[in-house]
Amino acid sequence: DAMVIQNPRYQVTQFGKPVTLSCSQTLNHNVMYWYQQKSSQAPKLLFHYYDKDFNNEADTPDNFQSRRPNTSFCFLDIRSPGLGDAAMYLCATSRGRGGDQPQHFGDGTRLSIL
Amino acid sequence: GQQVMQIPQYQHVQEGEDFTTYCNSSTTLSNIQWYKQRPGGHPVFLIQLVKSGEVKKQKRLTFQFGEAKKNSSLHITATQTTDVGTYFCAGKESGNTGKLIFGQGTTLQVKP
Numbered sequence: 001d002a003m004v005i006q007n008p009r010y011q012v013t014q015f016g017k018p019v020t021l022s023c024s025q026t027l028n029h030n031v032m033y034w035y036q037q038k039s040s041q042a043p044k045l046l047f048h049y050y051d052k053d054f055n056n057e058a059d060t061p062d063n064f065q066s067r068r069p070n071t072s073f074c075f076l077d078i079r080s081p082g083l084g085d086a087a088m089y090l091c092a093t094s095r096g097r098g099g100d101q102p103q104h105f106g107d108g109t110r111l112s113i114l
Numbered sequence: 115g116q117q118v119m120q121i122p123q124y125q126h127v128q129e130g131e132d133f134t135t136y137c138n139s140s141t142t143l144s145n146i147q148w149y150k151q152r153p154g155g156h157p158v159f160l161i162q163l164v165k166s167g168e169v170k171k172q173k174r175l176t177f178q179f180g181e182a183k184k185n186s187s188l189h190i191t192a193t194q195t196t197d198v199g200t201y202f203c204a205g206k207e208s209g210n211t212g213k214l215i216f217g218q219g220t221t222l223q224v225k226p
Contacts, residue, residue: 042202042216043157090156099206099214102147102159 003027006091006106013081014114021076021109023091029104031097032074034066035090037108043090049074050097078111086113116141118205120217128225133193135220137186137203144206146179146186147214152199160188193224 004025013019023032031050035043047056049068063085065077078085088108094101117140127133137146145164149157161170163179163186170177176189186205190197200221204214 040219040221042218044216045213048213092157097213099147099204100145102162103149103157103214104159105156107156 004091004093004104004106006089006109008109009107010110010112012112012114015083016080019078019081019111021078021089021091021111023074023076023106024072025074025091025093025104026072027093027095027104028071029093029095030071031094031101032068033092033094033103034064034074034076035092036085037088037090046076048097081111081113083113086111116205116207116215118203118215118217120203120220122220123218124221124223126223126225127193129195130192133190133197133222135188135201135203135222137188137205137217139184139205139215142183142208144183144208146206147204148177148186148188149202149204150199151202151219155199157202190222193222195224195226198222198224 006023033048034046036046037043045057046060046064047066063079067075088110090108091106092103094103119138121136147162148160150160151157161177166183167181168179174191178187186203200219202219203217
């Protein structure tokens with residue numbers, strides 16, 4: 001089945017130690033998104049790619065970076081994780097951008113910071 | 115900036131009771147989407163509303179988009195335990211490249 005796959009499901013890292021989360025999709029969608037979701041809150045958009053065009057949200061900390069080497073894969077790099085970065089990180093895809101298309105979410109990676 | 119407010123934040127109902135969550139935007143929306151997130155799961159797309167005054171039904175779920183395209187509601191008739199989860203509305207900002215703005219979500223608990 002076509003889907004959005006995130007690895008790993010759970011990630012533990014140390015304070016300040018860089019960590020990379022990965023996302024792959026078999027939907028062949030143009031747009032890939034990274035969201036941060038904290039407990040009992042709405043998903044917060046960090047950035048998105050429309051094909052290779054990178055779009056950063058204004059309030060996304062510089063500590064968060066992303067790479068999209070090809071259509072299928074997208075990575076979230078957290079350069080120096082702080083305790084406040086502990087959250088669920090959701091990857092999503094859509095066929096087009098602009099909020100006109102449904103977004104398909106992966107199962108998420110729950111990040112813990114020691 | 116544009117905000118999408120959703121109420122209530124939490125709702126506990128007895129199985130068989132109805133449930134409604136409301137979504138309000140500070141500005142006119144191009145469209146609105148609804149997602150359901152089960153406990154421990156990820157948001158799953160339910161439906162999209164585009165037209166002013168639009169009403170769509172999915173079995174026991176009824177979705178409405180307001181005439182002014184600034185509010186929306188999701189109504190569940192005769193809730194079941196399988197309805198448990200958090201329901202998010204997400205409105206599209208105006209403009210061709212407008213992104214989705216998520217509401218805070220309404221978490222539904224259903225007592226059997």
